[in-house]
Amino acid sequence: MLSSVLIANRGEIARRIIRTARELGVRTIAVYSEADANAPFVMEADAAILIGPAPAKESYLDPRKILAAARQMGAEAIHPGYGFLSENAEFAQSVIDAGLVWIGPPPSAIRAMGLKDAAKAVMIKAGVPTTPGYLGEDQSVERLTVEAAKIGYPVLIKAVAGGGGKGMRKVERAEDFEAALGSCRREASAAFGDDRVLLEKYVTRPRHIEVQVFGDSHGNVVHLFERDCSLQRRHQKVIEEAPAPGMDEATREAVCAAAVKAAQAVNYVGAGTVEFIADASEGLRADRIWFMEMNTRLQVEHPVTEMVTGQDLVEWQLRVASGEPLPLEQDEITLDGWAMEARLYAENPATGFLPSTGKLKHFRLPEGDVRVDSAVEEGGEVTPFYDPMIAKLIAHGADREDAAQRLAEACALVEVWPVKTNAAFLAKCASHPDFVDGAVDTGFIEARLDELTERAFSDEPAMAAIGWRLDSFLEAEARRDPWEGAPSKLLGFRMNAPRASMHLPMSTDGKATPLRVALIGGGTEDWSWDIRHADGSTFDEVTRLPTTYGKGPIQVFEGGDVQEFDFVAKIGGAGEGGASDGAILSPMPGKIVSVSVSAGQTVSKGQTLLTLEAMKMEHAMAAPFDGVVAELSAVAGGQVSEGVVLARLEPAVA
Numbered sequence: 001m002l003s004s005v006l007i008a009n010r011g012e013i014a015r016r017i018i019r020t021a022r023e024l025g026v027r028t029i030a031v032y033s034e035a036d037a038n039a040p041f042v043m044e045a046d047a048a049i050l051i052g053p054a055p056a057k058e059s060y061l062d063p064r065k066i067l068a069a070a071r072q073m074g075a076e077a078i079h080p081g082y083g084f085l086s087e088n089a090e091f092a093q094s095v096i097d098a099g100l101v102w103i104g105p106p107p108s109a110i111r112a113m114g115l116k117d118a119a120k121a122v123m124i125k126a127g128v129p130t131t132p133g134y135l136g137e138d139q140s141v142e143r144l145t146v147e148a149a150k151i152g153y154p155v156l157i158k159a160v161a162g163g164g165g166k167g168m169r170k171v172e173r174a175e176d177f178e179a180a181l182g183s184c185r186r187e188a189s190a191a192f193g194d195d196r197v198l199l200e201k202y203v204t205r206p207r208h209i210e211v212q213v214f215g216d217s218h219g220n221v222v223h224l225f226e227r228d229c230s231l232q233r234r235h236q237k238v239i240e241e242a243p244a245p246g247m248d249e250a251t252r253e254a255v256c257a258a259a260v261k262a263a264q265a266v267n268y269v270g271a272g273t274v275e276f277i278a279d280a281s282e283g284l285r286a287d288r289i290w291f292m293e294m295n296t297r298l299q300v301e302h303p304v305t306e307m308v309t310g311q312d313l314v315e316w317q318l319r320v321a322s323g324e325p326l327p328l329e330q331d332e333i334t335l336d337g338w339a340m341e342a343r344l345y346a347e348n349p350a351t352g353f354l355p356s357t358g359k360l361k362h363f364r365l366p367e368g369d370v371r372v373d374s375a376v377e378e379g380g381e382v383t384p385f386y387d388p389m390i391a392k393l394i395a396h397g398a399d400r401e402d403a404a405q406r407l408a409e410a411c412a413l414v415e416v417w418p419v420k421t422n423a424a425f426l427a428k429c430a431s432h433p434d435f436v437d438g439a440v441d442t443g444f445i446e447a448r449l450d451e452l453t454e455r456a457f458s459d460e461p462a463m464a465a466i467g468w469r470l471d472s473f474l475e476a477e478a479r480r481d482p483w484e485g486a487p488s489k490l491l492g493f494r495m496n497a498p499r500a501s502m503h504l505p506m507s508t509d510g511k512a513t514p515l516r517v518a519l520i521g522g523g524t525e526d527w528s529w530d531i532r533h534a535d536g537s538t539f540d541e542v543t544r545l546p547t548t549y550g551k552g553p554i555q556v557f558e559g560g561d562v563q564e565f566d567f568v569a570k571i572g573g574a575g576e577g578g579a580s581d582g583a584i585l586s587p588m589p590g591k592i593v594s595v596s597v598s599a600g601q602t603v604s605k606g607q608t609l610l611t612l613e614a615m616k617m618e619h620a621m622a623a624p625f626d627g628v629v630a631e632l633s634a635v636a637g638g639q640v641s642e643g644v645v646l647a648r649l650e651p652a653v654a
Contacts, residue, residue, distance in 0.1 A: 034059075047073055063090070079104075152201065163293075167195075207284065231444055233445045243338070258289075300392070303373065374392075395407035412559045417557075604623065631648040632647045
């Protein structure tokens with residue numbers, strides 16, 4: 001077994017590797033950027049070394065700094081995790097050339113599978129079925145436009161060096177092709193340093209099926225069955241599961257055999273995932289499943305495979321890298337039950353899933369019934385420099401319905417503040433009747449987006465929380481001299497008369513929530529509150545829910561979501577600069593990659609005005625209504641802070 005390993009990654013990835021390495025007695029070395037100096041993975045490693053400033057290109061993506069750190073710390077091996085440099089063949093080769101052990105596939109295998117067009121060519125030669133499309137070297141706009149027309153719309157543009165949904169666009173109409181191509185190329189260039197693309201026929205009811213494969217240096221290759229990653233939003237995986245729903249044994253055998261054949265074609269060693277796209281219009285069938293790509297690394301969703309097979313895949317990686325044969329032969333690997341994983345992102349579904357950054361003042365994840373792989377802890381910070389995934393929740397059940405129920409319940413227990421998360425959205429996805437029934441394809445979320453992102457709170461628990469805060473307020477007031485200090489100390493006081501009701505100025509998530517509050521009782525020891533809407537209507541039921549504590553605003557957590565209540569109205573309006581007055585604000589720090597309009601131009605509602613790049617993704621800023629661009633301060637290539645006015649619209653004059 002290896003004696004020490006440097007982990008060339010961060011967050012939950014590094015923590016996951018550290019956990020297994022510690023169990024095997026392998027010394028771990030973390031590398032970290034200035035932004036991650038106090039991150040949990042840095043504290044948990046046996047040793048850690050600073051490698052640069054916050055931007056990934058100046059730290060985690062700098063091979064020279066990684067290798068220098070490995071030499072300085074005396075590492076025997078480098079584990080790239082499952083991001084950043086994990087699929088960089090040149091880096092893998094430089095690790096080997098430096099006399100270190102590379103925990104991953106041979107550079108030749110990474111090269112063979114690293115470019116989607118070349119990988120497809122290899123698969124065609126190996127007899128693995130592939131998706132129809134264009135793989136040519138001619139990358140001119142004219143040629144790609146012609147090829148897209150030949151394939152027939154809708155088509156899918158994909159970055160040749162892509163992954164994780166970056167540099168990928170579905171195009172419905174020929175007139176949208178050139179703009180989508182430009183966006184893909186910019187995103188691909190920023191993420192991979194390569195703006196080349198390929199085209200594929202877009203399958204109208206696609207399922208994303210992938211197979212976990214593993215090879216060793218003794219020529220053995222096995223599979224650990226399939227996963228279904230069809231629940232996606234904008235090509236980003238949301239919930240993954242194993243096994244795939246609706247997969248019969250004959251189809252499973254065919255697709256897993258094709259995955260093993262794909263790995264053998266490139267003499268694969270280590271963990272890898274062969275991804276297939278399935279046309280599910282007639283259910284899963286072996287003749288309607290095509291090779292899409294191979295990820296030459298361990299995947300984010302590997303825990304669901306671990307849960308249903310009982311195997312530790314990081315342990316397999318370390319053993320294979322140490323020269324050992326695979327721990328099990330194919331007939332020894334079995335399926336047990338069902339597992340599902342949800343990716344908890346620091347993002348706000350209410351604002352189109354824009355990333356959310358800031359301090360984690362309150363951070364609670366479920367315990368006991370689910371596995372939690374987290375990147376952060378309470379008191380930590382989510383920065384704009386890296387991927388916004390902050391944790392993974394993995395549930396295992398006897399069957400699919402059991403696993404879905406456990407996952408939905410776990411997501412509903414998430415409490416995070418003030419950073420926004422997609423926990424409530426995940427809970428709704430996992431509990432949706434269609435999902436539970438297995439009616440899943442890659443368009444599932446888009447078809448139900450409004451339903452899945454709707455914020456639905458019950459009034460009763462929120463009012464109960466307000467009541468608790470009022471109780472503590474009254475108790476504090478009763479202990480003080482009523483004739484000194486602020487007038488609020490005589491709240492509801494009347495000479496020779498019962499205490500009267502009052503109107504309480506409240507705000508809920510910054511919006512007015514006028515309430516009528518009456519004190520009930522005759523002494524300071526037994527005050528209670530009658531809380532009603534301003535119109536006098538009451539609440540049917542009161543249930544205690546988890547809240548944050550302390551002075552000031554109160555947060556109430558329900559179903560994975562959160563509402564904030566305050567006693568001082570904080571009401572947003574046109575004067576504060578929002579979409580209602582035509583102000584287009586930067587939702588987060590980032591870089592303006594393109595500006596699509598000019599001052600004085602007439603625009604329509606939904607039209608893209610500019611594109612902001614942040615957290616490794618592009619975000620289109622659209623017009624909130626029909627109007628005219630009255631002001632335009634955004635400049636392509638410029639860096640902007642959160643809350644900056646980028647443009648301002650005025651309503652079009654009829």
